[in-house]
Amino acid sequence: MNIKPDTEQFKLPDDYFENFEDKVIKKYIRRQKVRKIKIFSFVSCLGVAMAGLTLLINVRDNDIHFSEEIGSLKNTAKYTESSIDGLNNTEDLALAASVHANVSADKQTKSTGKSSKPQESEDLFTHDELDYLESYLNEDNFELVYNSIMR
Amino acid sequence: MIDDGQILELINNKKTKEKGFRLLVSQTKENLYWQIRRMVLSHEDTDDLIQEVYIKVFRNISSFKGDSSLATWIYRIAYNETVNFLKSKARQQSKYDVSLEQSMAENLQQDRFFDSSKINFLIEKAILSLPLKQRSVFTMRYYNNMPFKEMEQVMNTTESALKTSYHIAEKKIKEFLLKEELNF
Numbered sequence: 621m622n623i624k625p626d627t628e629q630f631k632l633p634d635d636y637f638e639n640f641e642d643k644v645i646k647k648y649i650r651r652q653k654v655r656k657i658k659i660f661s662f663v664s665c666l667g668v669a670m671a672g673l674t675l676l677i678n679v680r681d682n683d684i685h686f687s688e689e690i691g692s693l694k695n696t697a698k699y700t701e702s703s704i705d706g707l708n709n710t711e712d713l714a715l716a717a718s719v720h721a722n723v724s725a726d727k728q729t730k731s732t733g734k735s736s737k738p739q740e741s742e743d744l745f746t747h748d749e750l751d752y753l754e755s756y757l758n759e760d761n762f763e764l765v766y767n768s769i770m771r
Numbered sequence: 772m773i774d775d776g777q778i779l780e781l782i783n784n785k786k787t788k789e790k791g792f793r794l795l796v797s798q799t800k801e802n803l804y805w806q807i808r809r810m811v812l813s814h815e816d817t818d819d820l821i822q823e824v825y826i827k828v829f830r831n832i833s834s835f836k837g838d839s840s841l842a843t844w845i846y847r848i849a850y851n852e853t854v855n856f857l858k859s860k861a862r863q864q865s866k867y868d869v870s871l872e873q874s875m876a877e878n879l880q881q882d883r884f885f886d887s888s889k890i891n892f893l894i895e896k897a898i899l900s901l902p903l904k905q906r907s908v909f910t911m912r913y914y915n916n917m918p919f920k921e922m923e924q925v926m927n928t929t930e931s932a933l934k935t936s937y938h939i940a941e942k943k944i945k946e947f948l949l950k951e952e953l954n955f
Contacts, residue, residue, distance in 0.1 A: 629886050640797075641792075644796055
């Protein structure tokens, strides 16, 4: 087979292989830089995505926590409300008891003609005091006391 | 000529890495250029591809196991890159109802870096008529004088399969040229 063509069949620029190494190495360095930037961007994006995801998970956890707290607060509020209701009931009861007592006293007064309230005279002097007054109002003093009262 | 061991030693040292790369490029650039150029034909495409090949070589030099010579390993990367390039170009070309080979032949006629004399153009047309694998075997053997043993490593095929491909390619080219001569 003798078809091998002239070696000059394919040509190329005269200075093509001059500084060829520089050209290739410069391109390689540039590509490496771009690659590093791409990797850095990818890692950064991944980091941001991970941080976002963590934040979302935290927010969701906090939501659950807050929901629980709100639930607990609601329970406390309900308990307080019922306690206040209870207190109101107590007040009502006390008021009702007082009204009931007055009504009962009035009824008794009406039926017996005698007030259930304590006698003032009985409250003013104790037995000892009455004894003392009795002994004081002997014959000698009787006239003096009588005169002063009558005057 | 510096041997592979020395070049690798330089590349593996951070301080002399660039020097190692420079040596590697200067020792292989011309053969590599022609290996690619014979397949893609255009100088512009060859220029892009050869740079891509070297960038790939620099990036993957740590994966070189020493099963073959450094040059053979680089030719293998170049062969794979070239085949991928031609396949992707063929896919693009299929949109325009013109085969890649037809378009390459047309471009070659207008190429300022090609001596488009009648015989040269016919020979290139004959080579372009071959299937991609036969074309690769033929150009590596015929133009680059690559031994079949080395081609075995570059193309990952057996030596006997390569020899068969080469003989079939040779026969087809002869037939093509005879036919063209009769027409001429």
